[in-house]
Amino acid sequence: MKTAEKILILFFLVFSSTNLFYAGSIRTHNLFGDNMVFQQGSELLVWGWGEPGKNIKINFHNQTKSTSVNFNGEWQVKLKSENYGGPYELKIICGDTLLFKNVMVGEVWLCSGQSNMTMPLGGWGRVLNYNEEINNADYSNIRLATIPLTLAESPRKNVDVDGWYECSPQTVENFSAVAYFFARELFAKYNIPIGIIHVSKGGTPAESWMSEKALNDFPEFAEDIQFVKNGSSAEFVKMEMIYKQNFNDWLDTIYNYDAGYSPGSEWYKLNTDYKSWKKMLIPDVWENAGLKDYDGVVWFNRTIEIPDDWIDQQLILCLSSVQDYDITYFNGQKVGEQKKSNYLSEYSIPKGFVRNGNNSITVRVLDQYGNGGLWGRPEEMYMKNEKGEMISITGEWNYKPSVEFSKINKLPPERLLLDRKPTILFNGMIYPLIGFSFKGVIWYQGESNAERAAQYRDLFPALIKDWRVNMSLGDFPFMFVQLANYNAKAELPEESSWAELREAQSMALNLPNTAMAVTIDIGNNVDVHPINKQEIGKRLALLAMSKIxxxxxxxxxxxxxSMEIFGDKIVIEFDSTGSDLMIKGNEKLLGFIIAGEDKKFYNAQALLDKNSVVVSSINVPNPVAVRYAWASNPECNLYNTGGLPAAPFRSDNWPGVTSNKNK
Structure with missing residues (x-):
């Protein structure tokens, strides 16, 4: 189903008068349902809407409460707190009975952020060992609920929910990997029911998740807030549908400019002279092969020799992930296409397509913006026969650009990015949750604010305060993931918006009941989405176990x-949080840079001295500042003996590359 159509259906589900959970003349908030989890130790609020004056009775576990629908068509009851347990039934009686079964009481967590929180175990995410993880995800007392994308111009009282699901191999594949692995660690430790409410959207900045009141302190958002207020959910749906149609029309237009489809000399045909094409090693993005800032279409080809005993079998061709879209041919025949970026491009090759000896694979790749190419995981790039035997297709491929959008003046339609507007997700996805009790929040976001890192110093704490004020649950635990390493490695010290964003994240630790999981060792240089979500979930769970x-x-x-200067050396002291310092994976301690009064940084020699680090450089006789892991993708290896990495830091407060950016 197309995205715009999904949003349109969602609009009618949320804002029509019909509710999925109703009995006679009453209905409940959509988050109430079979398999749900209530927060233990907190007052349990049950509420909904109905015909004014109707009497309602609520039964849950050993409690019974009565109320009636008020003149505004609203009703609610407050039940006493419960200890963990279940399964129970929640009955709401108003003539007819609304019955929710298999309800548990345990620990409920709200999990939010952008794409690294959205990233599922399978699907486009495919975390480390994802098939094994999915097959082993049999935890009926971990319950999963996802709030789908909902754009709203003003705060909504209700939101669509696809239901609560018991965690199983059938339900976990498309669920948030970070949220699942976090819940799994807690469940393994405490054997208490865990409820996960997953509320995230890829590419979204912090301000999308904040209320208008909280953003009043940030006048730079005033114009966009007014745009949201002047709109309506129906208008947003219509705008998305128009954009989708314009985008599809643009894709069709590009075919007409693509030299690879020139009549009589199509590049997927076997008579194409691929030897004249340039070479590059796959997997990689084409920017690393010399096509810097190239947005357009590039064709790839390679020849692969198929064993004789494979000829009469149906084969599988897997290209891993393609950025953004691909159309794939085998021996001149189209075998498939993928129009979802990051999803697995995997195609069946019919028996009749396979030849003795050499066979030709040709892939047309279209990239709208950013990095493009056959850039996926090496282990996912193969030909496979019916017995499961595989031949790798990594290595040297031929490639040839066919159309660059800027040169034909045919750029893709400007993306609407409505979900990135301030307040629009708070209104539609966070505000409707007010009333539910939960233990705390885990948050994975910041990539979309990196170019405004200095602003994030104030924006992120304001978000935390905003949620706490609106939820009326006190200073509930708010744990977040510091951005992982990403992008190309720099040999020499340089300024970095990502380093500044990590610093801005760490400043939120000044708020009470906050904690930060450091992931500077988990990322990579190509994909902004680390696949080792198991370790990220584990580090968040360790924080919860200790601090909560x-x-x-x-x-x-x-x-x-702290730091102290002794001549040409700086001695750095750490809070090692319970264990000793250590160097991981290298005899040399890496990642430290120092500077003098000229503010020019140089790579430093660093030595461990018990629980201190001593740094120096022959280029800096009089150092005044030190930084560690201060880069988008730094080489750094300082850990404690607990196996956890040191947090990036700097001792100076000199202006950075994002100091004057707030839009």
Whole structure:
């Protein structure tokens, strides 16, 4: 189903008078349902809407409460807090009975952010060992609920929910990987029912998730807030549908300009002279092969020799992920296309397409913006026969650009990015959750604010305060993931918006009941989405176990405490959070840079001295500042003996590359 159509259907589900959960003349908020989890130790609020004056009785576990629908058509009851347990039934009686079964009481977590929180175990995410993880995800007392994308011009009282699901191999594949692995760690430790409410959207900045009131302190958002207020959910749906149609029309137009489809000399045909094409190693993005800032279409080809005993079998061709879209041919015949970026491009090759000896694979790749190409995971690039035997198709491929959008003045339609407007997701997806009790929040976001990192110093704490004020649950735990390493590695010290964003994230630790999971060792240079979501979930869970549940464990890596200058050396002290410092994977301690009064940084020699680090450089006789892991994708290897990495830091407060950016 097309995205715009999904949003349109969602609009009618949320804002029509019919509710999925109703009995006679009453209905409940959509988050109430079979398999749901209530937060233990907190007052349980049950509410909904109905015909004014109707009497309602609520039964749950050993409690019974009565109420009536008020003149505004609203009703609610407050039940006493419960200890963890279940399964129970929640009955709402008003003539007819609305019955919710298999309800548990345990720990409920709200999990939010952008695409790294959205990233599922399978699907486009495909986390580390994803097939094994999905097959083993049999935890009936971990319950999963996802709030779908909902754009709203003003705060909504209700939101669509696809239901609560018991965690199983059938339900977990498309669920948030970070949220699942976090829940799995807690469940394994405490054997208490865990409820996960997943509310995220890829590419979204923090301001999309904040209320208008909270953003009043940020006048730079005033114009966009007014745009949202002047719109309507129906208008947003219509705008998305028009954009989708314009985009499809643009894609059709590009075919007419593509030299690879020139009549009589199509590049997918076997008589094409591929030897004249340039070479590049696959997997990789084409920007690394010399096509810098190239947005357009590039054709790829390679020849592969098929064993004789494979000829009469149906084969599988897997290209891993293609950025953005591909059309794939085998021996001149089209075998498939993928129009979803990051999803697996995997195609069946009929028996009749396979030849003795050499066979030709040709892939047309279209990239709208950013990196493009056959850039996926090496282990996912193969030919496979019916017995499961595989031949790798990584290595040297031929490639040839066919059309660059800027040169034909045919750029893709400007993306609407409505979900990135301030307040629009808070209104549609966060505000409707007010009333539900939960233990705390885990948050994975920041990539879309990196170019405004200095602003994020104030924006992120304001978001945390905003949610706490609106939820009326006190200073509930708010744990977040610091951005992982990403992008090309720099050999020499340089300024970095991502380093500044990580620093801005760490400043939110000044708020009470907050904690940060450091992931500077989990990312990579190509994909902004680390696949080792298991470790990220584990590090968040360690924070929860220590700071919320009182476990005496090491939950954090070394954290910068202070520095002292001794001549040409700087001695750095750390809060090691319960264990000693160590160097991981290298005899040399990497990642430290120092500067003098001229503010010019140089790579430093760094030595461990018990629980201190001593740094120096022959280029800096009089150092005044030190930084660690200060790059988008730094080489760094300082850990504690608990196996957790040191947090990036700097001792100076000199203006950075994002100092004057707020839009």
């Amino acid at each position: 549940f009182g476990e005496n464990i090491v939950c954090s890596g070394p954290v910068y405490k």
